[in-house]
Amino acid sequence: MSAVAARVPRLEHVGRVTQARVFLSEWTKFRSLRSTLWSLGVGMLLTVAFPILFAFVTSARWGHMSPEERASRSPMDIALAGVNVAQLAIAVLGVLVISGEYSTGMIRATMTAVPKRLPVLWAKVGLYALVSFVLMVPAVFVAFFASQAILDRHHILQISISQPGVARSLLGGALYVTLVGVFALGIGAIVRNTAGGIATFSGIFFVIPPLMNILPTSWNNAISQYLPSEAGRQLFALQHADHTLTPLAGGLLMVAYCAFVVGLAAFLLVRRDV
Amino acid sequence: MIEARGLTKDYGEKRAVDGLSFTVEPGVVTGFLGPNGSGKSTTMRLILGLDRPTTGDVTVNGKHYRDHAAPLHEVGALLEARSVHTGRSAYNHLLALAQTHGIPKRRVQELIDLVGLHDVARKRAGQFSLGMGQRLGIATALLGDPSTVILDEPVNGLDPEGIHWIRNLLKGLAAEGRTVFVSSHLMSEMSLTADRLVVIGRGKLIADTTVEDFVERASEKIVLVRSPEAERLRDALAGPGISFVDAERGALEVHGLSAEQIGDAAAAAGIALHELTPQQATLEEAFMNLTREDVEFGHVEEGVAA
Ligand SMILES: Nc1ncnc2c1ncn2[C@@H]1O[C@H](COP(=O)(O)OP(=O)(O)OP(=O)(O)O)[C@@H](O)[C@H]1O
Ligand SMILES: [Mg+2]
Numbered sequence A: 001m002s003a004v005a006a007r008v009p010r011l012e013h014v015g016r017v018t019q020a021r022v023f024l025s026e027w028t029k030f031r032s033l034r035s036t037l038w039s040l041g042v043g044m045l046l047t048v049a050f051p052i053l054f055a056f057v058t059s060a061r062w063g064h065m066s067p068e069e070r071a072s073r074s075p076m077d078i079a080l081a082g083v084n085v086a087q088l089a090i091a092v093l094g095v096l097v098i099s100g101e102y103s104t105g106m107i108r109a110t111m112t113a114v115p116k117r118l119p120v121l122w123a124k125v126g127l128y129a130l131v132s133f134v135l136m137v138p139a140v141f142v143a144f145f146a147s148q149a150i151l152d153r154h155h156i157l158q159i160s161i162s163q164p165g166v167a168r169s170l171l172g173g174a175l176y177v178t179l180v181g182v183f184a185l186g187i188g189a190i191v192r193n194t195a196g197g198i199a200t201f202s203g204i205f206f207v208i209p210p211l212m213n214i215l216p217t218s219w220n221n222a223i224s225q226y227l228p229s230e231a232g233r234q235l236f237a238l239q240h241a242d243h244t245l246t247p248l249a250g251g252l253l254m255v256a257y258c259a260f261v262v263g264l265a266a267f268l269l270v271r272r273d274v
Numbered sequence B: 001m002i003e004a005r006g007l008t009k010d011y012g013e014k015r016a017v018d019g020l021s022f023t024v025e026p027g028v029v030t031g032f033l034g035p036n037g038s039g040k041s042t043t044m045r046l047i048l049g050l051d052r053p054t055t056g057d058v059t060v061n062g063k064h065y066r067d068h069a070a071p072l073h074e075v076g077a078l079l080e081a082r083s084v085h086t087g088r089s090a091y092n093h094l095l096a097l098a099q100t101h102g103i104p105k106r107r108v109q110e111l112i113d114l115v116g117l118h119d120v121a122r123k124r125a126g127q128f129s130l131g132m133g134q135r136l137g138i139a140t141a142l143l144g145d146p147s148t149v150i151l152d153e154p155v156n157g158l159d160p161e162g163i164h165w166i167r168n169l170l171k172g173l174a175a176e177g178r179t180v181f182v183s184s185h186l187m188s189e190m191s192l193t194a195d196r197l198v199v200i201g202r203g204k205l206i207a208d209t210t211v212e213d214f215v216e217r218a219s220e221k222i223v224l225v226r227s228p229e230a231e232r233l234r235d236a237l238a239g240p241g242i243s244f245v246d247a248e249r250g251a252l253e254v255h256g257l258s259a260e261q262i263g264d265a266a267a268a269a270g271i272a273l274h275e276l277t278p279q280q281a282t283l284e285e286a287f288m289n290l291t292r293e294d295v296e297f298g299h300v301e302e303g304v305a306a
Helices: A017-029 A034-066 A066-073 A077-081 A081-104 A106-113 A116-151 A166-192 A194-214 A219-223 A226-236 A247-270 B040-046 B090-099 B105-114 B130-144 B160-175 B189-195 B211-218 B228-239 B259-269 B284-295 B300-305
Strands: B002-011 B014-024 B031-032 B055-062 B076-078 B148-152 B179-183 B195-203 B204-212 B221-225 B242-247 B252-255 B275-278
Touching: A017 B090, A017 B259, A034 A077, A034 A081, A034 A116, A034 B090, A077 A081, A077 A116, A077 A166, A081 A106, A081 A116, A081 A166, A081 B228, A106 B090, A116 A166, A166 A194, A166 A226, A166 A247, A194 A219, A194 A226, A226 A247, B002 B040, B014 B055, B014 B195, B031 B040, B031 B160, B031 B189, B040 B055, B040 B148, B040 B179, B076 B130, B090 B105, B090 B130, B105 B130, B105 B148, B130 B148, B130 B160, B148 B160, B160 B179, B160 B189, B195 B211, B195 B284, B204 B211, B211 B259, B221 B259, B228 B252, B228 B259, B259 B275
Parallel strands: B014 B204, B031 B179, B031 B195, B076 B148, B148 B179
Antiparallel strands: B002 B014, B002 B055, B195 B204, B221 B252, B221 B275, B242 B252
């Protein structure tokens, strides 16, 4: 190592810790990790790529489909197919945003700089929600117009952005992924461990819902609509069955779940040792 | 200034820190000594509010650490465990921490230069060697120009040049009037750097004193005596709590009596003395004597020397 000086230069002015400064600090952390950029890139790519892929496949197979099968195809299912995949990338990154600090020990530096702790959680949640939403909105619109353009060449499954519920579904898809990210971040803050956080999230979003099918149908219909994944996906569902919530109710319930998880994370963050 | 009052921390059944009270004053380097597992790192985490005490209290500059408006300006800390995201560069690591206090980018660059990391500042910290990681930790500690500096085993992994640098740095920081609290296993290191010592064993305070006083207190009285009538001298000095060890060339090590006591006894018995030399214990020996009963994991010699 090269020679170093022994005197520490003085600093003329040191500011106090504010929420805005912590937010800026979290932004620097966020953009300076290659893994976050990768996950976000993959999330966006999947959101756009899957609808394009499904549009091509559907176009190619259209001639071989029975009328019933054709009737069961929906342009919005194709346009938002990527959302189901992107949510996994966004969820994993959400867990990592906080669990990565615990696994590397960075959390000790973070909490030494911001010993009140909560501003860090608020900044992480706010920043991650903002970034996810800002990236997902263009992604779902690109997915919609791209898949429609491909289907249009075969004059099939056309739907207009101005039709009732279409724009809402697209924005709802972006909002859903954003909320999934917030939920996962909260889980990561509670579990404080990457593998455990991803497992817990997957359990809630991908394991419990299919298990509900084992229940008697009436029970399943009564319960499933209130699961976070089911409630949340009403945000981007165009049609609604009797046993599903409305987009507004589902969305609000999903927001409530996120608030609960983040609230629990906040409660634990101030109480536990780092 | 750090003030601990009755500081106690339990991890489940395990009492890591046990009723510690001490004060670390500004303007001097205070060494924090104790065998492995005696609670040094835990105490430092308690000071920073990373862990909450079970009972008792510790303040920095009169307030709990978390109640300061600009904590990094009050305390800069290097913890034992690495506290850096392995995927982030040293520059961005420091920048992110600086931004929480509105500290300018210029300062980040200044510190990178200060600790000698300019060539690797844009590399991911996960690729850093132990010594480079330690230097980054020291840069982190000094970022906010803190009035109190807390360093947990700062020389860990540093090369001789780095150790020399740390030594001068600590003295310089203290000379500027800052509070410097530094733990180390290397007693020799402390004897070169520290002015005061806080010594703990099994979480309990053993000594809070100056380095000289500590050595004095812990020194078993040992005097080297040379006499043509060694046998008669033994008989004249013998008593409870007094023992003899044969040293080279007819000399005798007397344990348990001062040089004055031995000289007087020899004169009273009419025994000639050719040499009468009190043996000063080193800080290392003093530390081992005082913490012998308090060592957590047995094997005092290996444990402490490691
Ligand atoms: N988070 C924790 N959970 C449980 N036990 C802990 C925790 N931290 C420390 N301990 C225990 O508390 C005791 C004191 O540990 P500490 O790390 O403070 O000692 P130390 O003096 O720093 O030791 P060393 O010289 O080896 O660094 C040890 O017995 C340790 O096992
Ligand atoms: Mg330690």
